[in-house]
Structures are given as structure tokens and as C-alpha cells.
Amino acid sequence: MKSLNIPYNPRIDQLRWLAATMVFLFHFYLEWRGLGGPGVTSPWFGLITEGHTGVGLFFTLSGFLFMQIALHQTVINYGDFMRNRFLRIFPLFLTVFLVATSIGRDKFQPQDIFYVLTTNLGLAPTSLSVITGAAWTISLEFLFYAIFPFLARFAMERGVRYLLSLILLLFFFKVAAFTVNENSTHMYFSTFVGRFDQFLIGMIGAMLYQQKKAALHRAAPWLVPVALLLALANSALQAKTASFGQHPHSAFWIIWSTLESTAWVAVILAWVSFDKALPAWLERVMNHGGKISFSFYLLHMAVLHVFAVGARMAGYAGKVTWHDLLYMLPIAYGATWALSALTYIVIEEPFLRMRRGYGKAKTVPLASAA
Template sequence: MHSLNIQYNPRLDQLRWLAATLVFLFHFHLEYRGLGAGGLSSPWAALIIEGHTGVGLFFTLSGFLFMQIALHQRQIVYRDFLRNRILRIVPLYLLVFLVATSIGRDKFQPQDLLYLFVSNLGLAPTSGSVITGAAWTISLEFLFYMVFPFLARFAMERGMRYLAGWLVLLLFFKAAAYTVNTNSTLMYFSTFVGRFDQFLIGMMAAMFYARRAGALQRWAPLLVLAAGVLVVVDTALMHRVASFLSVPRSPFWILWSMIESGGWALFILGWVAFRPRLPGGVERLMNHGGKISFSFYLLHMGLLHLLAQGVGLVRPSGIPWLDAVIMVGASYAITWVLATLSYNVIEEPFLRMRRNYGAARSPAPVAQL
């Protein structure tokens, strides 16, 4: 459903679709290998092997979109902003949390309800099962929502140098945290220390786009190509030097989230500025994928695990690579249908309750908090 606070841009939905698809391929690859099948190993296939980079795209895209809205509205009414965010994420997130507590009912403690607010830390019920494991990102998203109007206000008052100052501080905390954490890779992957800079980089990209939209549109095709190559190279480097799945502690991860987000920010700039239309069917498909991306993201792990346990390996052709393509295509299509149902039943009714949270009628160029 389109935002009430800024003109709809299908390019952003297409990027959401890309992010959700990368995460899907990452988890499909894990399940596929878990069934005993051969998997990918080349660093140049890292966009699938390390497809968790789609999460970095999600975070960067969130910062970009909300900063675009802030620049458009010039003011944000804090209460209405949070109301919209709650309507956007809580219904489906709460359902997933209830499923998680049902799965872990024998170990449940009343204080586990507090994990609603910190699903990325400790022994959260959602992290106890692969079925609901993707929900760890929601707490970080909501933390960003809580502080974003303040950050947007200060960034509009002081410029990008304000956000750059935050990046320097976060780099310090990353380096300091590395010295005392024995599982630094997971820390950088799933906590404030490792992810908050990606929101900030997205915000900076939006401010840059507002100033240089014309030039970016002229160079968009080249920028998309260059940024795409950069993302592939970045991810290949991470897979070769410090893979998330095999290196629990590496100083490489101190810089990884900024490297990852920088590549995605350039790709976002190029794709948003890219003017030629895609073929109609392809564009409608990608736009719909972006619309249902939240349900797709939260539900895909459960469906993949269900298929892995209930169906297992399927070898209709006897050709390993073709069988893998058939399996990924079928599971992707089923997830698509399930996510569309979830969007229509759970998300859309609440999304219709949102309202404009800007205060554009006032000329003051700061956020109203």
C-alpha cells in the first residue's frame, strides 16, 4: 500500500523485492545443503551464499525512504509517525511472536514478553526456532523509528556532516566492542552497534539524492552497473575473508556494515534515478513483490523449513543444477502466494488505518517532535 506522506515510487518497492529475494535465496541455500545436496562455494556466488546482505539493503533502504519523506514533509509529528510505524509492523510481528512462544511453551517465562522489544538479543523466543528466526530485525527497525524524527530534524538543521559525525562515533564503538566480544561477527550482524550505521548511510544517500537528482538521473545506468559490480565484489570479499557462517570473530566485520551499506546506497541512488521503464509484466511483478516483502521476509523461513522436512530433495530431472532451479522456483512461488495471503489478511487492514504524519502546512524546516 502506498505511503500517505510522499509520492509513490515503484523503484523503492522493486528494491524491497530484491532485498527479500536475496534473503530467501540465502535461507534456501542453507536448507538445500542441510538436506545433503551440493551447494555453491565460489565467492562470486556470494550474493546467494551470503544473501543475508539483503538485510543490509533493507536497513539502508529504510533510512533512505524515511529521510526522503522528512525532506518532503519538512516536519514530522512524532506521535503520528510512531502510530503509523506500529500499524505497519506490529500486527504481523506480534503474530510471529505468538507463534514463537507457542513453539517454546515448555520453556516460556513471563519475562520473555520483554523480548517483544529486543528480539535481536539473548534467548528471544523468536530466535529459538528457524520458523520465526527472521524476526530478529524488527527490534532494530523499531529502535530506528523511535529516534529517526530527531535524527532527521538535526540532519536538516546541520547537514550531512551531522550524520557523518554519528558514523565516526559508531566506528569507535565497533572497534572498542571488538576487543571484548568473543563472537563479534554475530554482534555486528544483529545489534545496534553493527547495524545502526546502515540506517544513517541510507539517510545520507537520500540527502545526496535531493541535492544531485539531475546529475544522478543522467548517470543512472552507469551508476546501477558500477554499484551492482561493487556489491558483488564486496560480498565476495566478505565470503572469502570472513564469512558470517564460518568466522565467529574477525576485525573485518568492524568495517563490514559500512562497506555493505555503502555499496547498497550507491545502488539505491542509481536505481531510484533510473528513468527507463521495465517491461510491464516484470515491473508489476517486482512492485507486488515489494508490497508483500514484509510478509515474505517474516514467513519464508518457516515455509522453507516445512518443505525441507515434509518434501525433502526433489530430483525430477536427475540433473543437480536443474533440480535445484526447480526446487527454488517452486518454493519461491509458494512463498509468494503465502505472503500475498498474509498481506491481504493481516497487513492491509491495518495499513488502511495510517494517516499523514507530516506537518507540511508549517514553513519551519525542522521536525516537530
């Protein structure tokens, strides 16, 4: 997706595609296991069995991209920035929220409308149905948007040390929260305390990229495989040490999001620095996947759930084998892609055309934009 405020970099869209695909594979694997499909035991398949790590990549990528924009523009109009963010995410998100409230109409309370701001907390309508469950991340994204111009201002004034200080403060909050929350894993997974350091690490990555751009581009051919191996090893470590859903109160999760995001920012830095062209068809597919990744992310759980219900009705439950994967996975992925392309065209794109620039290059610090 092209921004109005920074030159288009297809590598960003390709990383969005990767993040959405990993989350899809994670939920496909869960539905597959629910149908009685065979599982995998090796932690080296962690990018699938712990594919929720794609959310960490999304969050880190948000911090990286918006800090890149801030460094490029140096002046951000807060009102126009928030207007663009609203137009980017709210139309489709509101659609999903209304689907959730429709499903839960018999239990809906008037105050539940406020969950539109906090889908990651409590008994949000979107979290009561598997087909809208992915919407929990949107509240954290929007919180980041709301304070990003200020974070960018302070980071540009004080340097990377300011963001590192915030990460240290968040670490204290994580430790303190661990001592009083019996379900700390879910807390770290879906709240400000557990996730906000990932946005900050992405911002640090953008500042490092600005400072070391030439060196990163020279080193990219070997940095890419090293960074991907780091991400793979990190997911394997999580799968082996504290797999999601199996350890409700694990101390490992105090450092989990920081480790995860550090691996992903390495991948981001390596990939955006990688200048060698991929095959043209692959570039087009990945770029388009990145363009529709928001729709893909919000809708994939609904497609997978309907797919699994259909498989049960067809008598597949308890009978699926690895051979069935050869057609089940492509069909589910293709159906999700097609539906996402449709919602992008009819819901996302018309509002995206209403965006406008929110920054301009200037020689004064970002402080003047607050």
C-alpha cells in the first residue's frame, strides 16, 4: 500500500504479506488439529505452530514505517495524521465490529459499544466469536497511532536512548504485572504492557536504518538469511520453552515480546535493504498480498472457521491426513485471498482515496508539529 508521505517501498508490503500469511498458517494449523489432523512436534516449525508471531511483525513494522515517515517529513500535522489512520483502519474494523455485535445481539449491552475502543480487553464483542477474534489488535494499533507523533518528537529530540528508556520502563511494568496476574501470558499477548515495546523497537529500527543505510544495503545479501534464521530460532525457542496457550503463567513471557520484536526488526532492516530483484511474478504476488493484508488479517479466521465447519459436515473430522493438506491449504488460502481482495476494493480502497498528506519536510525539529 502506497503512502502519501514517504516514497513507496515494496519491501514493506512484502513484509505485511509475510506477517498476514504466518497468522493465517497459525490459525489454519489450529483448525487442522481441531479436525483431527496430525500435528508437528519439532519446535523448528515454530513459525507455523507459533505463527501468531506475525502479529509481532505487524506491530514492529508499524513502528518502523511511521518512524521512517517522521524522519522523512520532520513535521507532522496531528489532525491530518489521525484522520489518515482513521480512514485506513476504521471502515473495515467497524464492519467487523458490527458483524460481532450482530452475532452476539442477544447478549449485547449498550455499554458494549465502548469496546470499539478496547477490543483487546475484557469481554469485547469481537472476542466472543472466533470469526471476529483477530480484531483485538486494532485497539493497540490505534493507541500507538494516537501517541506516535509525540513519541517521534521526543525520539528525534533525545535520540534512541529515549526509546530504550521507555522499553526499560515497560520491562518493569511486565515484572510487576507478573506478580499479580495469574493469567499473565494472555495479558502479555494482548495488552499495552505486553506489546507496546514492539512498536518502540520498530521505531528504533527506523532510526538505525537512517544512520546505517549504506552499510545495511551493502551487507543485505548475507543479513537476510541471518535475520530469517534469527526469527526462526526465536519462534523455535518459544515453541520449546513456553508455547502459547500451554503456559498461562510463564516468566519467559516477560521477555518474549522483546525477543520476538528484536528478531523481526532484524528481518525488517535486512529486507528493506535488500536490493536484488525477485522474480517479477513473485514480486507482484507479494506486493498485492501486502496491499490486501489488512483485509486478509481481519477476515481469515472467518474463512477458516467456515471451511472447518464445512469439512466436518462433509465427514472429514477425525479422518484428515497429511495428503489432505495438499488441497485443503491452497483452497483455504485462495478463498481468503479472494474475499480479502473483494473487501479491499469495496470497503478499504474508497476510503483510502480520501487520505491526504500529513507532513512536510522542514529543517526545524518535529517539536513544532505537536
